[in-house]
Amino acid sequence: MGLTSNNIVIAAAVAALLLFAATIWLWPRLAGRGVAPVLGRVGMLLGTQLSVFVAFGLFANQSFGFYGSWSDLFGTQDDPGVVVDHDTPGTRVRVTDTRRLAVAGDSAPEVAGRLEKVNIRGPVSGIASPAYIYLPPEYFRPEYARRTFPAALVLTGYPGTAEALINGLKYPQNSHKLVKSGRMQPLVLVMMRPTVAPPRDTECVDVPGGPRTETFFTKDLPKAVADHYRVGKRARNWGVIGNSTGGYCALKMAMRHPDAYSTAVGLSPSYQAPIDATTGDLFGGSERLKRENDLMWRLDHKPAPPVSLLVSSSRHGEDNYRDTVRFVNKVKRLNRRGEPTRISSIILSTGGHNFNTWKREVPAALEWLGGRLSAPL
Incomplete structure (x- = not known):
């Protein structure tokens, strides 16, 4: 079992x-x-x-969703188990399984949408990783046959599992409800964990001499998904949302790569990458790389990118509350100077660094995200 x-x-x-x-x-x-x-x-x-x-x-x-398998739990997993189709070398997304989403009414794709388990291969980064793709009901309806959809990358924390985004935080189910109630446009969701080189926690960094995780998420993944599915290819068509480590990754990737993601949501994010036993040396001893991955430092020393950011925290229960207030205030000062970065926030009165807190934030965060992405023409 x-x-x-x-x-x-x-x-x-x-x-x-x-x-x-x-x-x-x-x-x-x-x-x-x-x-x-x-x-x-x-x-x-x-x-x-x-x-x-x-x-x-x-x-x-x-x-x-801390661990997805026994090998993951005992630390014996050192290979993401990706299937690559060598007969078609141009293929970067390979579908390995399909599932129906259980919603009230019907489970047919044109009513409930569909989940596809895929493997995504990145030719630039050299990384291949599994993911789940949620295709909304509109994707299968005849009147939308020529429609291209906006998309969002959804990331867990570390270690995390992609299944936790479906069964725990219920991103597809929340998206379905928001679209059905008219509060959000239909989105294609790409759900995965940021640990694309397990068991190492790379914090979405291009590690010198190691995994090029940032390149995978900002260069390879949007292109691979857009080539396989009817989703847009421009930054204004793409957003990224994540919790904990995934939240840091989301904010950082939008701030460092506004040409890939125009909108980002960090739920209980950190604002700089930790260095510990799970990460190892992420920056090869380079203080310059370490600073450039520090989001507070970027706001003070780098040009403000034209992106919209949403951050969340709790006044009681979250360790990142003071840093979140500081981050918001820094962006607000940039706004007053006419800089293009925009900031929004969700601040709960109480809530710990856990799934119960993020469940309370996901619907509002998804609605905010969907409202800032452009549907391709």
């Missing part, structure tokens, strides 16, 4: 319940003072506590 499957979560919960019941039932028989009864009591307590811990851990992982 897969790490995130319902069956394994249910099995773990049942096992924990049975061990708890067995402990209660057998406890009187283990009430003696001998070595065997003491070891029996210790074993029952440890077994019950371990089973409860495993059950809660599996449930939390399924809910928040």
Whole structure:
């Protein structure tokens, strides 16, 4: 059974319940003072506590998408498992599976839209990575047959899984509701995690001598998707949204590459890349590269890009609140000087760095994002 499957979560919960019941039932028989009864009591307590811990851990992982597989959990995954079609060397997007989206009414593509699991190959970066593409119902309707759609790249945090964007934060479901209610234009969503060179956390940086993650997301991916699907090819047709590490990536890619993304949303973002055991040395010891990936430094020292940015935080519960206020104020000062960068924010009264907080922010953030992207003519 897969790490995130319902069956394994249910099995773990049942096992924990049975061990708890067995402990209660057998406890009187283990009430003696001998070595065997003491070891029996210790074993029952440890077994019950371990089973409860495993059950809660599996449930939390399924809910928040920390790890997508057993190999991911134990750190043995060193290959994204990408299928490349060597018979058609020009192909950069390969569809490996299709799914119907469960919405009220019907699951037909022209009513619910469709999810496609794909592998995206980047010839410039040399990176290949899996993703999910959400195609809205309009994509399949005859009256939209000649329509080209705007698109948004949707990123998780680290380590994260693309499935968490579908099952946890429900981006396709929220998009479907917003379009159906007339609050947003239909978008094609490209959902994936920023970890395109697992298990390393590259923070969407072109690492000197390492993975060229930024190039993959800003050069390879928009072109590959636009060549395969009916989506626009200009920056004004593309936005990017992410949470946590994905939020930092979203803001940075728009600020550094306004020719790729015109709009970006950072939900609970950081504003500079951390250096720790998961990242390694991202900048090859270069202070210049480190500064250029610092979003606060960019606002003070680089020309303001013509992009629209949305950031989120909480007054209580989020560590990035002060930095977010500082970031917003810096952009507002640029606005007063006539610079083209625009800023919006979602500030909750309380909310931690977790999926429950981001669930509250995703609908408003998606509506804001969709309202700032241009539908190609």
